[in-house]
Amino acid sequence: MSRFLPTEFVDSIFEIDLEKLKSMGKKGFLFDIDNTLATYAMAVPDEKTKEWIKKLQELGFGVYLISNNNERRVKPFAESINAGYIAKALKPRIKPIRQACANMGISVDEAVLVGDQLFTDIWGGSRIGMHTILVKPISEVEHGFVRFKRRFEKLIMKRLNKKG
Ligand SMILES: [Mg+2]
Numbered sequence: 001m002s003r004f005l006p007t008e009f010v011d012s013i014f015e016i017d018l019e020k021l022k023s024m025g026k027k028g029f030l031f032d033i034d035n036t037l038a039t040y041a042m043a044v045p046d047e048k049t050k051e052w053i054k055k056l057q058e059l060g061f062g063v064y065l066i067s068n069n070n071e072r073r074v075k076p077f078a079e080s081i082n083a084g085y086i087a088k089a090l091k092p093r094i095k096p097i098r099q100a101c102a103n104m105g106i107s108v109d110e111a112v113l114v115g116d117q118l119f120t121d122i123w124g125g126s127r128i129g130m131h132t133i134l135v136k137p138i139s140e141v142e143h144g145f146v147r148f149k150r151r152f153e154k155l156i157m158k159r160l161n162k163k164g
Contacts, residue, residue, distance in 0.1 A: 006122045007135035011115065013037065013135055014052060018059055021112055024138035026131060028104040030097065033077055034069060037139035042107030044080040062104035066096055066113075068120065091115075092124035094113045 007094070010016060013036070032038055037053075038045050058062055065085035069075045078085035084103055089096035102110045113130050116120020116137040125132040 004118055004123050004126065006126065006132040008116070008131075008133045008135060008136075012138070013049070016114070018056060018061070021131070022061075024131075025110060026112050027060070027106045027110040028064065028101070028112070030064050030066045030100050030111055030113045030125070031054065031083075032072065032091075032117070032121045033065055033067045034075065035116045036114060036121070037065075037140055038077070039138050044068055044077055051064065051110075052083055052124060053083070054101040054118050057079060057082070062106060064100045064104055066100050092127075094124055096125050097128065097130070 008016075027058055034040050044050075053063055063081065063083040065074060065078045065083050066089045067085070067087055067088060068089055068091050071087045074085050074087035084100070086096045086100055091097075097113065098108065101108050104111070107164075108128055108130050110131060111125075111130055113121065113125035114133045114135060116135050118134065122132045122134055
């Protein structure tokens, strides 16, 4: 069972501790795209995500995209952040994961795999002993935020009504 489990679990990519991973000897990231770096509706990452990936590259980390989505989706996304990519990776197959590491010139031990799904993204990496990080799917985080906003709105309306 533990081989299904991620090494770490965070709310979003922005909570990934880059300094810690660097000190652990990690040299490159393999990212899932959909719901990990962007929603399905976004053709390229938003500015905040682009900035974060740039920072990661400036810190010396390799960045590689590994997606089960097709070339048409993955290529422009990868180009927008100067990253290599493998489309139609058929995760949790291990072959594309190893291939991505080889293309970055790093070993599996030096790589970190980041994704939003346990049985596709994480399982593939975990079963070959890779450091894996599960993030909450972006769409769900957005929905969570909408729910939070609604609750907040309700609370305010209640207060206003009391005053009135
Ligand atoms: Mg995904």
